[in-house]
Amino acid sequence: MVDAGELLKWYSHARRDLPWRQPGVPAWQILVSEFMLQQTPVARVNPIWRDWVARWPTPSATAAASAADVLRAWGKLGYPRRAKRLHECATVIATEHGDVVPDDVDALLALPGVGTYTARAIACFAYGKRVPVVDTNVRRVVARVVHGRADSPASVRDLADVDAILPDDERAPEFSIALMELGAIVCTARSPKCGVCPLSICAWRSAGFPPSTEPARRVQKFAGTDRQVRGKLLDVLRANEAPVARAALDVVWLTDPAQRDRALDSLLVDGLVEQTADGLFALSGEGGEAGTSNVLVN
Numbered sequence: 001m002v003d004a005g006e007l008l009k010w011y012s013h014a015r016r017d018l019p020w021r022q023p024g025v026p027a028w029q030i031l032v033s034e035f036m037l038q039q040t041p042v043a044r045v046n047p048i049w050r051d052w053v054a055r056w057p058t059p060s061a062t063a064a065a066s067a068a069d070v071l072r073a074w075g076k077l078g079y080p081r082r083a084k085r086l087h088e089c090a091t092v093i094a095t096e097h098g099d100v101v102p103d104d105v106d107a108l109l110a111l112p113g114v115g116t117y118t119a120r121a122i123a124c125f126a127y128g129k130r131v132p133v134v135d136t137n138v139r140r141v142v143a144r145v146v147h148g149r150a151d152s153p154a155s156v157r158d159l160a161d162v163d164a165i166l167p168d169d170e171r172a173p174e175f176s177i178a179l180m181e182l183g184a185i186v187c188t189a190r191s192p193k194c195g196v197c198p199l200s201i202c203a204w205r206s207a208g209f210p211p212s213t214e215p216a217r218r219v220q221k222f223a224g225t226d227r228q229v230r231g232k233l234l235d236v237l238r239a240n241e242a243p244v245a246r247a248a249l250d251v252v253w254l255t256d257p258a259q260r261d262r263a264l265d266s267l268l269v270d271g272l273v274e275q276t277a278d279g280l281f282a283l284s285g286e287g288g289e290a291g292t293s294n295v296l297v298n
Contacts (some may be wrong), residue, residue: 002145003199004167010198011178016185017048018042021177027126028093029053033060034118035086040077048075060099062090068283071272072238074257078227080234080272084284085113103127119263130172132162137183138176144187148203150212151189229253231262234283237273243280244289 019025020033032052036045044220052073056062067087074083089112092103101122102108109118123129142161143152160178165170186193194205205209222228232252236244236245253260264281267273272288281287 002141002165002179003148003201004044004171006198007178007182007199008171008174011174011181012015014185014198015178015181016042016097019046020241021125025126026057027122028059028062028090028102029057030126031101031114031122032086034121035082035089035113036077036172038080038082038118039079043159044077048077056090057098058092058099059093059097059101062087063094068241071234071283075238076231078231081270082113084272086269089114101126103129105131114182119208124173124176127171128173130166130168132159132166133176133180134162135180135183136189137180137187138162139183139251140189141179141187143181144192144204145199145202148207148210151214153214224264226259226266229260229269233267236285237281240282241286243276243282245280247275249281 015021020030023220024240029049033045033049036049036052041197044191055073058063065073065087067084070075070087071080074080077083092111093099097107102111103123103126105119105123108114108122111119112162114122120131120133121135123131124133137157139154140151142158142165143149146165158247162176167175182198186197197205229252233249236248236252240248249264250257250260264273268275274282274284276282276287
């Protein structure tokens with residue numbers, strides 16, 4: 001088991017100064033942070049989140065923005081489909097939930113772009129509910145401290161494992177955040193700082209730190225991928241408020257025209273980019289009434 005007293009005492013002085021974890025932050029703004037933090041480091045999210053919530057502090061404010069403005073504000077966070085889903089999520093909350101983020105896990109799961117982790121994170125972090133919240137950091141801490149393993153793959157047992165160690169009192173929400181924080185800054189995947197771990201009992205440490213038996217995770221490359229090409233194409237469109245000619249997009253990736261065409265087509269299919277009737281390209285919602293094509297026309 002994890003000693004809640006030890007963990008919370010450590011968290012009280014070791015916690016990072018994350019603006020979305022401060023008291024009084026509305027549920028919507030916490031939800032925005034959770035969308036942005038998916039597969040993205042805190043340092044990159046922090047300034048964009050601050051600008052976003054200052055500009056669009058509520059779901060209705062976000063829903064009223066154009067899809068193009070939302071994609072521009074998303075900037076370099078990557079995986080821009082998250083921005084599109086966040087915009088859709090804001091629209092549903094504004095129109096179907098009275099501009100209030102639901103506090104029920106099942107209702108949260110019904111929102112666009114909200115999955116198992118995000119739904120429970122909002123219920124816990126925004127509304128103080130005692131629900132297990134499992135991300136990669138939490139999963140790693142539980143694998144080591146409770147089960148004596150270096151790491152663990154995602155499993156249907158994850159929620160039950162975390163639920164079993166949650167305090168049965170008002171400390172549960174802060175315990176959940178502290179557990180996540182421990183995995184992020186101490187019990188890290190590589191080079192864990194066991195010498196400064198606040199937990200006096202750890203099954204992995206007691207077992208002599210046995211190595212992982214899981215297959216090594218492949219590092220996901222970025223350079224030269226379709227993701228990189230998509231990002232370069234979006235950069236051009238973000239920088240132009242009017243539709244641009246195909247030539248302005250072609251020059252960003254000359255090494256492999258077929259890959260560039262594939263990346264552009266995928267942006268059209270995803271609804272992030274539009275092609276106008278006269279063959280120009282723009283961010284979604286910025287191409288005018290005729291800008292609705294999701295099939296690349298050469």
